[in-house]
Amino acid sequence: MGVAAQGLVVPLFTLLEGVRLELLLFAGFWFVLGALDELLVDLVWFWLLLTGKARSPRLREPAREELSAPIALFVPAWREAKVIAPMLRATLARWPHRNLRVYAGCYVNDPETRAAMEAGGGGDPRVTIVVNEVPGPTTKGQCLNRLYRAMQEDEARTGTRFRAVLLHDAEDLVHPDALTLIDRALDDADFVQVPVRPELQADSPWVGNHYADEFTDAHAREMVVRDRLGAGLPAAGVGCAFGRDALEYVAKQRSGDQLGEPFDPAAMTEDYELGMLIGRRGDWLGSKGGQFLRVRARDGSLVATRAYFPGTLSTAVRQKARWVHGIAFDGWDQLGWNAKPVELWMRLRDRRGPLAALVLSAAYLLVVISGILWLADAMGWYPAGRLPVLVYWVLIATTATFAWRSVVRAVVVGREYGWGEALPAVLRIPVGNVIAIIATRIAVFRYIRTLRGEPARWDKTEHDRHPHLDAQQDGVQQGEAQAA
Template sequence: MGVAAQDVLSLIFASLESVRLELLLFAAFWFALGALDEMAVDLAWAWLLLTGQAKTKRLDAPTTAELSAPIALFVPAWREARVIAPMLRNTLARWPHADLRVYAGCYVNDPATRAAMEAGGGGDPRLTIVVNETPGPTTKGECLNRLFRALREDEARTGQRFRAVMLHDAEDLVHPDALTLIDRALDDADFVQIPVRPEMQVDSPWVGNHYADEFTEAHAREMVVRDRLGVGLPAAGVGCAFSRDALDWVADRRGGTEGPFDPLAMTEDYELGMLIGRRGTRPGGKGGRFLRVRAADGSLVATRAFFPSRLDAAVRQKSRWVHGIAFDGWDQLGWSLRPAELWMRVRDRRGPLVAVVLAAAYLLVLLTGFLWLADAMGWHPAGTLPPLVYWVLIATTLAFVWRAVVRFLLVTREYGLGDGIGSILRIPVANVIAISASRRAVFRYAATLFGQPARWEKTEHDRHVADELADHKRVTA
């Protein structure tokens, strides 16, 4: 190799070394900051556990008491003919309360879903099917507002006011004890959220099951800390209830004509929960509450559902969450001067930044591997890093190991040892989905800034947990 070629090659490798150092410093700084953030949550959670404030309560017997006042359940649906019938059938059976009223919303151009709703209702007088005259899909918020108008019309006609509105999706399987527990919790709160428990999927051990890892950690740890800190709680859009007074307050903030749900938001549920949390800091407001309870049989009182099993569907769903929470949340909710509230809003909106840092870290791994190969082949000697960088790398690696251990313990407790081990192996998959979803969310948010209308980019569902459980019983019988 000539001298000129060697000089060019040396320049290329020197440039790659410089790029590696810059990526390393960038990723290390944000990883260290993120580790401190997570450690603060861990310490708060540990303190709550040690003092007994985070202990999961357990029921002595099933809660079958009637409701203290009527509660409405909203179930918005667009092209959910494959799952809405078992959802309604099981909800009405598991919640036999006379004061429950289910409002199931469909669209005028979706007759299949309407027919499935009628079949699932089985003539139960507690079910009201509301047909949205605007052809779908609109947005979930718009569909929910249509249900809210139907509720108001019924209240005006009967003279009876509902105590609260509960939200569920077409793919959900409700817990028998959930409704009575939520009704009791509404005595001291304007908003109540119970955990979400994604179902493990044998046919999608990597993509579908990573939802269980994330929800388990968030709803056993972070939401417990948020509840005790008294900050705004993000509504999951399922297994949550809002008092009528709080909904009227939010609706009045929006002008009082459409309803309390933002028809333009990608995550209208998250926004609603945070707004009601803000109301809790004012006179007359009771704020939100996260309710973590185990039933008498040991099961978690939570909403069960299958989440997307394909990579493209998971990316599409999570991009909607990032869009709604990180970007719409910033636009619509702003920030807060309360330290604890500010901390949690930063955590909620860090998704795009985390994706950039993760992408830089994976690029760094590839680049480091190439430079090590070059050193082994004798092409270019490997460079050395400053001692401080080594210490930061050691600290962030230990923090990553700690995060994996916490996730393993929580998932193992809820799903078993096999899935606990799987939760560690699925971390890279979750990272890839997060990177792809954030990239997509940025482009979709930019499109809305240029006038593109918001659309209900919903997740397709082709199976319901109740059907899977019924099939399992038939096989094992």
């Protein structure tokens, strides 16, 4: 390299060296702090496992008895004509309970979804199709409030009060034992959440399947810890039931009238907020708190809600941007903070998404800069500088904790989906990180727009696959193979 060129390049590499050190200190500090946070959750989880308090009990017999009192199932839908019919058919078949009433909500400007609901309901008297007079899309909370009003009208007309409201989405496949188990759990809780089990997608092994990794980690580990510690439980929006009295309490808190609306029509994640509002025991007179219901059926299957999640980068980013917006930003605005140590800890975990995305961005930039400096040293352009001893220890600590987190992720995913998914679960961690970084950037700008008065919209994912349809297709193919 010539003298002139060296005179230009050396200052540039010196600058990069300084930037690298700053990024190392910034990212390293937050990585270590985050690692300690996860390690604490792991320690509590392991203790619960050792004491038998975190193990999933297995049913000796199927839980299929009739409900103790009527339960309303709300299914809000916008442009879900491809999946709502099989969802309703599968739900009605798997849950034949006489005391179940399904309120399927569509919009006045979405006739295709309404027609699919009518086909899926098949004339079953337990299904009520509610047409939202407000053109869609509004928000999921607004649509749920319309279903809530329809339920209240039926209660006033018949004189029968529902015991609880259960939430599901149009793409869900329910477990046959889930409804009766939820009904039993409501004896001791105002809010019940069963796990979510994303379906694996052969055509989207990286984006689509990373949901299986994240939900399994959360619903096999973190939610179990939250439940046992008595912290507020976030609702997943599906497979979650709210006691009727609890909904009236929330409605009264919002509007001063128990006949008001329990779901926040302006929130991006109204389900999360509602779970946190009523998921802690003792928050209001008579409150029984929430319960995370992790049970295995007699055949060993997890009693959980199954569904296909977004399989493309754009749809995954859009969905996660909505989650970050609702949980980190709207959650801060609407729920605030809580001085109780465990509750404060969990709310910090819930709202760390934007900070985590910033730290991950710094870490990936650090990888790029380190690669450039390594290449410069190898080419003899710029000698690599020695890092402070403290930085080396931070790198060792973060590497060790990443290895530990990878092992835990591999174990929980391997146990649920088979050990062939253990290694892919680790390899998909960077995929989830990239999606989170992009989604957070979008969420920040969306939140700023809402602060300026822009109304919230239901920016949801449209679905074209349902597990029930795939199960039927597999059965047909197996039958054809046997006939041949």
